[in-house]
Amino acid sequence: xxxxxxxxxxxxxxxxxxxxLGMIAFGKRTGYxxxxxxxxxxxxxxxxxxxxxxxxxxxxxxxxxxRGRPEPSGGRARTVYELTQAGTAALEQWLGxxxxxxxxxRDEGMLKLFxxxxxxxxxxxxxxxxxxxEERDLAHLRSIEPHASxxxxxxxxxxQMGIGLTxxxxxxxxxxxxQLAAETEEE
Amino acid sequence: xxxxxxxxxxxxxxxxxxxxLGMIAFGKRTGYxxxxxxxxxxxxxxxxxxxxxxxxxxxxxxxxxxRGRPEPSGGRARTVYELTQAGTAALEQWLGxxxxxxxxxRDEGMLKLFxxxxxxxxxxxxxxxxxxxEERDLAHLRSIEPHASxxxxxxxxxxQMGIGLTxxxxxxxxxxxxQLAAETEEE
DNA sequence: AGGTGCATGTAACAGGTTACATGATTAA
DNA sequence: TTAATCATGTAACCTGTTACATGCACCT
Numbered sequence: 001x002x003x004x005x006x007x008x009x010x011x012x013x014x015x016x017x018x019x020x021l022g023m024i025a026f027g028k029r030t031g032y033x034x035x036x037x038x039x040x041x042x043x044x045x046x047x048x049x050x051x052x053x054x055x056x057x058x059x060x061x062x063x064x065x066x067r068g069r070p071e072p073s074g075g076r077a078r079t080v081y082e083l084t085q086a087g088t089a090a091l092e093q094w095l096g097x098x099x100x101x102x103x104x105x106r107d108e109g110m111l112k113l114f115x116x117x118x119x120x121x122x123x124x125x126x127x128x129x130x131x132x133x134e135e136r137d138l139a140h141l142r143s144i145e146p147h148a149s150x151x152x153x154x155x156x157x158x159x160q161m162g163i164g165l166t167x168x169x170x171x172x173x174x175x176x177x178x179q180l181a182a183e184t185e186e187e
Numbered sequence: 188x189x190x191x192x193x194x195x196x197x198x199x200x201x202x203x204x205x206x207x208l209g210m211i212a213f214g215k216r217t218g219y220x221x222x223x224x225x226x227x228x229x230x231x232x233x234x235x236x237x238x239x240x241x242x243x244x245x246x247x248x249x250x251x252x253x254r255g256r257p258e259p260s261g262g263r264a265r266t267v268y269e270l271t272q273a274g275t276a277a278l279e280q281w282l283g284x285x286x287x288x289x290x291x292x293r294d295e296g297m298l299k300l301f302x303x304x305x306x307x308x309x310x311x312x313x314x315x316x317x318x319x320x321e322e323r324d325l326a327h328l329r330s331i332e333p334h335a336s337x338x339x340x341x342x343x344x345x346x347q348m349g350i351g352l353t354x355x356x357x358x359x360x361x362x363x364x365x366q367l368a369a370e371t372e373e374e
Numbered sequence: 375a376g377g378t379g380c381a382t383g384t385a386a387c388a389g390g391t392t393a394c395a396t397g398a399t400t401a402a
Numbered sequence: 403t404t405a406a407t408c409a410t411g412t413a414a415c416c417t418g419t420t421a422c423a424t425g426c427a428c429c430t
Contacts, residue, residue: 014388015293015389015390016389016390017293018298019298021331022298022301022302022305025305026302026304026305027338028411030408030409031409031410031411032407032408032409032410033408033409036408041301042297042298042301042368044285044292045292045293045294045297045298046292046293046294046297046298046301046382047291047293047390047391048390049390049391049392050388050391050410050411050412051391051392051393051411051412051413052389052390052391053241054410054411054412055411055412062381072398073399073408074398074399075397075398075399075408076397076398076399076408076409076410077397077398077409077410078408078409078410079409079410091302091305091306092305093308094299094304095299095302095305095306095309095313096306096309096312098312098316100316100319100320100323101294101295101296101298101299101313101316101320102293102294102295103293103294103295103296103324104234104291104292104293104294105231105232105233105291105292105293105318106202106233106234106289106290106292107232107233107288107289107290107291108202108288108290109234109288109290110229110232110345110348110349111205111206111209111229111232111233111288112281112288113341113344113345113348114209114228114229114233114341114342114344114345115209115212115213115278115282115341116282116340116341116344117213117285117339117340117341117342118209118212118213118278118279118282119278119279119282119356120340122282122283123340123341125283125285126282126288127336128286129287129288130288132287133287133290136287137290141293152304153303153304153307153310154300154301154302154303154310155304155364157300157303158297158300158301161297161300161356161359161363162297164355164359165352165356165359166354168351168352168355169348169352172351172352176344176348181266182249201416201417202417203417204416211405214396217380217381217382218379218381218382218383218387219379219381219382220380220381223380234418234419234420236418236419236420237382237383237384237419238383238384238418238420238421239417239418239419240385241382241383241384242384258426259381259426260380260381260424260426261426261427262426262427263380263382263426263427264381264382264425264426265380265381265382266381266382273407339406
């Protein structure tokens, strides 16, 4: 009986490959279902598009990490995927890896605020626009909350974190708007 | 005397183009200086690399938004840029635009947490790894704080926001770690 | 003499989005 | 019958990173 070697060479996964393996383990089994579900849930901290998903499904199958079989619904073509043993191992290897998890943020609102000394009279509007965006996002996160509280723990935790983060940002914006308004009055 | 038309067709700027215009207005005048400064300050919410900066400087000059002139320091080649009128207008037009500012986050830690039901015994380690990352980032943000408090208001505000956001995340991680540890004990 | 910082630049690659094409099924 | 939803897929494009090459200036 083969003993799993913890020194096994790491299976390299692309970012989208990780999402796909995770989503299949989660029970999302077609490309369409993965995309729809990502948009409704993980979208807040991770995006995915068809242009990445479908080619990546093929590559993962070629590498033996997933297995697809046709399962048409009526006359509508449909391919259902499942994890192979190697795929499960690759997913767990990634989840268990000790590397510092990557973090990339591109926030145009903060960028505008950073440069707002070039147009100081618009500064408060920039903060307001950030708050409006966060309020819209918060409404979306809250709308999926009742659904997620019945779901797995992991997705529930990220939702709670997202809501908390967004609420904090809104409060910060409100306080900053008050401060900026007070400064304008002083003059 | 020409009256500026508020209906003027929008000057399209690439993301990096915006950063460059903003940074030149900020007083950062060479490609090297822009890159170094971004890495020390805006890096937390916006990254830039030489591979983007130098070609973009050329494109912005071709479009007449910036003007460069050679200003070698000793025998070392050096090009110093300044905004043209059109460049200043483009920057202000962007800063004043009412569009919802874009926001893109890719957080591998949250992605792992989301999928952690596939490897529940590692969940607490995933949260710890996120906290470790945030603590490292917080240390960096705090290290530039004394310097920024003397600087322009915009950059100071984004720094404060970054620090607050990071502190909140660390507290959330601590609370979640305690909760997960308690749940394990119960069993 | 050697390391660090200043300074510019590019080629190869990676990763991702947008827009489009196609077509079946289902609910109003 | 028509709109929305389910479902797959790709080509063109955009944006960005990594790794490398080059060389001067300054400090120790």
